[in-house]
């Protein structure tokens with residue numbers, strides 16, 4: 001398992017390549033990440049049915065990126081905990097639960113933004 005540490009990325013292109021690899025890994029391995037990406041697509045397609053202003057789209061982007069970024073952060077923390085310890089430990093539980101809490105809080109934030117954006121637009125149809 002012990003392999004020499006890979007060389008540090010020397011170019012922006014190489015760094016971007018490995019960063020993209022990380023995003024692809026999160027997509028492949030994390031069901032919740034795929035769920036949030038699907039929700040993002042649905043929300044943006046849904047927004048086309050309404051008269052969204054540039055400011056509305058700005059908030060939509062913030063809501064979407066907050067959830068996706070916190071999902072990646074949660075995945076990083078879970079993997080790091082598993083790397084350090086593979087048996088039950090109360091601290092590992094604390095760290096993983098708090099990490100999941102980040103996702104929960106950002107999902108609630110995004111849900112509220114979604115309600116504030118979509119509900120008034122939907123109401124105009126009634």
Ligand SMILES: Nc1ncnc2c1ncn2[C@@H]1O[C@H](COP(=O)(O)OP(=O)(O)OP(=O)(O)O)[C@@H](O)[C@H]1O
Nearest residue numbers: 032074078085086087088089090092093096097100
């Ligand atoms: N090493 C550990 N020691 C103590 N509790 C743990 C440990 N690993 C996981 N847990 C508990 O199990 C829960 C689920 O952990 P797990 O790593 O399976 O995350 P997950 O359910 O796969 O999360 P996600 O759905 O975000 O991928 C944690 O929130 C924590 O309460």
